[in-house]
Amino acid sequence: MTWGSAQAHFNDVRAPFDGHTGCQEVATKLSPLKGFIVMIAADQQRFRDAVAASKARASSFIASIPQDLAKREDLIGEEVLRENSSAKSKLGKLYRLVEELGEAAKPFIACGKGCSACCRMNVTISSMEAERLAQFSKKRLVRADRHIKHDPTRFAGVACPFLVENACSVYEIRPYACRAHVSFDTDAYWCEPERAYEEGMGMVSFDGTKSAYLAILAKVPDSRFADIRDFFPG
Numbered sequence: 144m145t146w147g148s149a150q151a152h153f154n155d156v157r158a159p160f161d162g163h164t165g166c167q168e169v170a171t172k173l174s175p176l177k178g179f180i181v182m183i184a185a186d187q188q189r190f191r192d193a194v195a196a197s198k199a200r201a202s203s204f205i206a207s208i209p210q211d212l213a214k215r216e217d218l219i220g221e222e223v224l225r226e227n228s229s230a231k232s233k234l235g236k237l238y239r240l241v242e243e244l245g246e247a248a249k250p251f252i253a254c255g256k257g258c259s260a261c262c263r264m265n266v267t268i269s270s271m272e273a274e275r276l277a278q279f280s281k282k283r284l285v286r287a288d289r290h291i292k293h294d295p296t297r298f299a300g301v302a303c304p305f306l307v308e309n310a311c312s313v314y315e316i317r318p319y320a321c322r323a324h325v326s327f328d329t330d331a332y333w334c335e336p337e338r339a340y341e342e343g344m345g346m347v348s349f350d351g352t353k354s355a356y357l358a359i360l361a362k363v364p365d366s367r368f369a370d371i372r373d374f375f376p377g
Contacts, residue, residue: 162320197327198345204251220354260334262303268318270367273374291369299336304375
């Protein structure tokens with residue numbers, strides 16, 4: 144389990160799974176002359192203060208995790224590879240562990256019902272998770288015949304197809320990317336898509352659960368990764 148920036152965690156170009164590409168937060172504006180995104184000067188100090196505070200909270204969270212829970216997170220990848228059970232069963236076990244980590248993180252994070260900033264940015268999921276969402280929601284599923292990797296800002300500001308009145312309508316079976324993504328800021332100000340930037344707040348990378356997630360799906364025939372909107376467009 145490590146902590147660093149959202150960019151380091153969620154935009155690993157070596158893997159098809161990006162998770163959430165948001166919460167890389169700093170106030171920005173588009174320069175009409177240069178054609179690139181620059182930080183708004185008035186928000187620079189506010190952003191630096193928020194980054195420092197979020198990293199402190201992330202560190203405090205790691206220090207607070209019970210030893211048993213931290214050990215289970217570290218070993219979950221090895222455990223699921225040894226188990227003689229279905230991918231669905233393994234994924235359920237992994238989800239439950241991430242739920243425990245999420246509960247432990249609650250005192251340190253800004254996330255909560257009604258905060259939907261991370262539902263308006265890229266969210267990479269697996270085809271197996273897309274199948275589960277389709278069965279649960281009865282929404283039409285568009286199958287992916289290949290991995291689809293987007294520019295990190297491709298869906299900035301575009302609501303998840305399962306977002307209803309700023310709440311997740313499939314919360315019980317939400318994908319791994321949604322379960323593992325949390326903000327260690329105190330509110331959603333820097334999580335809003337219009338403030339996204341390539342350098343982000345301090346975030347915790349659950350290395351054990353992420354490796355387990357990828358290991359489980361590597362065993363699923365024709366497994367594909369794409370954005371949730373690729374599977375459920377319109």
